[in-house]
Amino acid sequence: xxxxxxxxxxxxxxxxxxxxxxxxxxxxxxxxxxxxxxxxxxxxxxxxxxxxxxxxxxxxxxxxxxxxxxxxxxxxxxxxxxxxxxxxxxxxxxxxxxxxxxxxxxxxxxxxxxxxxxxxxxxxxxxxxxxxxxxxxxxxxxxxxxxxxxxxxxxxxxxxxxxxxxxxxxxxxxxxxxxxxxxxxxxxxxxxxxxxxxxxxxxxxxxxxxxxxxxxxxxxxxxxxxxxxxxxxxxxxxxxxxxxxxxxxxxxxxxxxxxxxxxxxxxxxxxxxxxxxxxxxxxxxxxxxxxxxxxxxxxxxxxxxxxxxxxxxxxxxxxxxxxxxxxxxxxxxxxxxxxxxxxxxxxxxxxxxxxxxxxxxxxx
Ligand code: NAD
Ligand code: MG
Numbered sequence: 122x123x124x125x126x127x128x129x130x131x132x133x134x135x136x137x138x139x140x141x142x143x144x145x146x147x148x149x150x151x152x153x154x155x156x157x158x159x160x161x162x163x164x165x166x167x168x169x170x171x172x173x174x175x176x177x178x179x180x181x182x183x184x185x186x187x188x189x190x191x192x193x194x195x196x197x198x199x200x201x202x203x204x205x206x207x208x209x210x211x212x213x214x215x216x217x218x219x220x221x222x223x224x225x226x227x228x229x230x231x232x233x234x235x236x237x238x239x240x241x242x243x244x245x246x247x248x249x250x251x252x253x254x255x256x257x258x259x260x261x262x263x264x265x266x267x268x269x270x271x272x273x274x275x276x277x278x279x280x281x282x283x284x285x286x287x288x289x290x291x292x293x294x295x296x297x298x299x300x301x302x303x304x305x306x307x308x309x310x311x312x313x314x315x316x317x318x319x320x321x322x323x324x325x326x327x328x329x330x331x332x333x334x335x336x337x338x339x340x341x342x343x344x345x346x347x348x349x350x351x352x353x354x355x356x357x358x359x360x361x362x363x364x365x366x367x368x369x370x371x372x373x374x375x376x377x378x379x380x381x382x383x384x385x386x387x388x389x390x391x392x393x394x395x396x397x398x399x400x401x402x403x404x405x406x407x408x409x410x411x412x413x414x415x416x417x418x419x420x421x422x423x424x425x426x427x428x429x430x431x432x433x434x435x436x437x438x439x440x441x442x443x444x445x446x447x448x449x450x451x452x453x454x455x456x457x458x459x460x461x462x463x464x465x466x467x468x469x470x471x472x473x474x475x476x477x478x479x480x481x482x483x484x485x
Contacts, residue, residue: 122139122140122141122142122144122337123139123140123141123337123338123341124137124138124139124140125137125138125140125341125344125345125348127260127348127352128352129262129280129352129355130352130355134280136280136281136282136283136284137283137284138259138260138283138284138286138341138344139283139284139285139286140255140286140288140337140340140341140344141286141287141288141337142287142288142289142333142337143287143289144285144286144287145172145175145176145179145248145285145287145289145290146175146178146179147179148179148180148181150179150283150285151179151180151246151285154219154244154246154282154283155180155183155219155244155246156217156218156219156244157215157217157218157219158183158184159183159184159186159212159213159214159215159217159218159219160180160183160184160185160186160218160219160220160221161185161186161187161188161208161209161212161214161218161219161220161221162176162177162180162185162186162187162188162220162221162223163187163188163189163190163205163220163221163222163223163224163228163231163232163235164187164188164189164190164222164223164224164228165189165190165191165192165224165227165228166189166190166191166192167192168223168224168225168228168250169187169189169223171290171293172223172248172250172290173187173223176221176223176248186208186212186214188204188205188208188209190204190205190224190227190228190231192227193227194227194267194380194381196227197227197230197231197265197266197267198266198267199266199268199275201231201266202231202234202235202266205231205232205235206235206238206239209235209239214239214240214243216240216243217243217244218243218244219243219244219245219246219282220232220235220236220239220243220244220245220246221245221246221247221248222236222245222246222247222248222249223248223250224248224249224250224251224254225249225250225251225253225254225298226249226251226253226254226257226258229247229249229254229258229259229264230258230263230264230265230266230273230276231264231265231266232245233245233247233264233279233281234264234265234266234275234276234277234279236264236279237264237276237277237278237279238277242279244282245279245280245281245282246281246282246283246284246285247259247281247283247284247285248284248285248286248287248290249284249286250287250290250294251290251294251298251302252291252294252298252299252301252302252303252306252340253298253301253302253305253385253386254302255286255302255340255344256302256305256306256309256340256343256344256347257302257305257343257347259281259284259286259344260284260344260347260348260351261347261348261351262278262279262280262281262351263276263278264276264277264278264279265277286340288333288336288337288340291331291336292331297384297387298384300386300387300421300422300423301384301385301386301387301390301423302386303328303386303421303423304367304386304387304389304390304393304418304421304423305343305386305389306321306339306343307321307390307393307414307417307418307421307423308364308366308367308389308393309342309343309346309347309364310343310346310462310463311366311393311397311414311459311462311463311465312346312363312364312366312457312459312463312464312465313346313349313350313363313463313464314342314346314463315461315462315463315464316463317342317346318413318417318462318463320338320342321339321417322413322417322420324339325417325420325421328421329421329422347364350363350364359467362448362455362457362467363457363465363467365448365457366393366396366457366458366459366465367389367390367391367392367393367394367395367396367457368389368392368457369392369396369443369446369448369454369455369456369457370391370392370393370395370396370439370443371385371388371389371390371391371392371393372388372392372442372443372446373392373439373440373442373443373445373446374388374391374392374427374439374442375388376442376445377432377434377438377439377442378427378432378434382432383424383427386423387423387424390418390423390424390425391424391425391426391427393414393418394414394415394418394425394426395480395483396456396457396458396459397410397411397414397415397458397459398411398415398479398483399456399458399476399479399483400458400459400460402479403475403479404458404460404466404468406458406459406460406461407461410459410461410462411459413462414459414462426483426484426485427484427485428485429484429485434484435481435484436477436478436479436480436481436483436484437477439477439480439484440473440474440476440477440480441473443473443476444473450469451470452473453469453470453471453472453473454471454472454473454476455467455468455469455470455471456468456471456476
């Protein structure tokens, strides 16, 4: 097992991420961070049949209630959020109760938001069960629900008291979801850590065959990178934006194709490949770096392009969708682009027309 210590600006919010095998079945990982007697578990109807029993067995002796959400991003809604709060009130949870989120990013974000707001905030533990939630949403303290006007528009920062990442949960995760999580890991390596990028290149087949030691190392390093960047940004350096590498292209792809067509990680994979090629064309990224980036993405079985005909989209539609990105400051685009492997730069005032011209040549 590896333990990653997260140090936040307010020391009282420091917490640990435990990463290893069979953690869910060991009560010693839970008891130090559970307050009071009341525990409220939020999961969903896909994950609960797989892992709830094991978790509950580790929580013997506590007064445990459970609430199960329907599965799916469409249920990351106000209605579900209210159902969680209703169930918390029905269970008579007091302020010293502990909420445990068991599931992927959807469960984690929504349960986290319920924990952030129930009686102005109660203790919260995360058990992320998708690779994406293990390396991404469990670090940084963001919780949210979607609004009809957009994703994650309503939320709060609420740090968990501990994250318990049991890699056994990845054995049941659909392969496509596993690979989608890898896209965010590749992103972290490109933007911050060339050594980790090289490590990924060396370990593709072990990662794809779920070598346990390799998975633990990979998850730990990714979380550490995100944690470092997030903590730098507590000092308001603006580097948190680096985490958007591949996301301006990626979000535009998700929006243009219709949400759900590609998984977020798949759209990000294409977005990273596009960002790398664009950086070669416009900002002098050495083309051998882009070749390596694209090759690594492909070696994980992730996409690097989209079939524009199949989806009835073109460069104009995609470039237009990019202008809607929240991170833009004016009519031009703000893009995070690789400068070399292990380093990114933020480019403001990128002309939409330039990106469109690039996409004409890039799209399949
Ligand atoms: P998800 O939670 O929808 O999980 C994907 C699918 O896998 C679901 O069907 C789920 O039921 C299933 N599943 C989960 N664990 C499983 C397991 N161990 N075995 C079998 N099936 C399992 O999706 P996700 O990719 O984990 O998370 C996406 C969400 O995370 C989005 O809503 C996004 O906004 C959010 N997110 C938040 C942050 C943050 O900083 N808070 C960061 C990134 C993403
Ligand atoms: Mg993302």
